[in-house]
Amino acid sequence: MADVSFHELAKLDEVGRAALLRRSETDLSGFIDKVKPIIEAVRTQGDAALVRFARELDKAELDAGRLKASETEFDEAFGKVDAEVIGAIRFGIDNIRRFHEEQKPEPMWLKEMRPGAYAGDRFTPIKSVALYVPRGKGAFPSVTMMTAVPAVVAGVPDIAIVTPPAPDGSVDAATLVAARLAGVETVYKVGGAQAVAAVAYGTETVRPALKIVGPGSPWVVAAKRLLAGTIDPGLPAGPSEAVIFADDTVKGGLAALDLLIEAEHGPDSSAYLVTHSRRVAEEALASLPEHWARMTAQRVDFSKTVLTGSYGGIVLTQSVEESYRFVNDYAPEHLEILSTDPFAHLGHITEAAEVLLGPHTPVSIANFGLGPNAVLPTSRWARSVGPLSVMDFVKRSSIGYVTASAYPEFAKNAWTLARYEGFSSHEHAVSDVRKAYL
């Protein structure tokens, strides 16, 4: 096994620094070509293609009649999941619901722009939304909680979950529990690119949706990109990633412990420890083996691949300012600020989808239900996109109302600009012609 990647930022040239900002999903060309025929098969063959891909890609034997989870499967799931796990799901859902209820906009606001003329916004739920819950390198009841709760809070009337089937044709039991407790009863056993195509086009069993949200592997990300003209693909959430920023006030072993959180998702994850403290960097490096000794073989394998490869490791900077610059350039999905005074650093970092402060707020706590949404933009999209929220499940319409008394002033100004732009009907609609019809 290669050594953990250890980069002294000052020693890297521009090319080397740019390379650190790359993610596995930066180049999806290999996936795009393979995903195109999957999408076409689902469009033309519907359920038959879903059944075939379940067999070929998920090793699951299903017939079309079992593509949708039954009520009995939901009921039985509650018997299969430990009470403690159900308790943690309830705890998370409660926090996530309260957080997202705070986010929910008023149905409408109107402001008086000029005396007698009103304008504002109205928010209405999107009519149908699909939630992608991954299941390849793990089961994700937490993603179910994070996607379903804001959809329900927003009032979306038609919510469906798509998630890959297990080889026995089942849905992960805790995912069914989380779905029901969040208020979603439609779950389709379809994963990967074929799931995105199924909800984009609809099949005999799967109802089409206007939008799909939720994280996924590059297969899912590639399909969303290809189908963006048919279904709203939501925010770009690909392989998980984190930056652990640490100053000189914490133990390096703690930074290493948290560096492994997102590094263990898969070989395509990204995870960096960024610090200007050589002590913290060296302690972190030295402590990784003791952390690996406590992990399962699969998670050791994934995190070692990440930390010894091109998408992870330790970055030693020359100053705290250089650390801030690196983090802002990197624009991580999850950011931890490990410091006894995290608020001192917070104002310097603006480009991160989620910022978790201090040694008692590891990424795990946010992933599993502190309240904020853990479905977050990856691959530097945090520079322009925020976390999944209630706003992803509503659309905004502008509302305007001009009374008779306010009309003349608006009409005069509109008339002037309509003439300048050369639009006759626009002009007539606010000219004396109108008076004859009022």
Ligand SMILES: NC(=O)c1ccc[n+]([C@@H]2O[C@H](COP(=O)([O-])OP(=O)(O)OC[C@H]3O[C@@H](n4cnc5c(N)ncnc54)[C@H](O)[C@@H]3O)[C@@H](O)[C@H]2O)c1
């Ligand atoms: N950004 C976020 O908020 C967030 C949250 C949770 C997880 N994640 C990320 O989501 C991803 C989940 O990935 P996953 O693999 O665990 O689950 P997944 O459900 O996204 O992918 C598994 C599916 O990929 C398809 N697939 C696998 N191999 C294929 C092949 N050779 N050809 C075509 N299709 C193939 C199959 O249909 C399979 O069902 C991880 O990268 C994880 O880091 C991100």
Ligand SMILES: N[C@H](CO)Cc1c[nH]c[nH+]1
């Ligand atoms: N870290 C993921 C988002 O990037 C969320 C998650 C769920 N379970 C484990 N992790």
Ligand SMILES: [Zn+2]
């Ligand atoms: Zn995670």
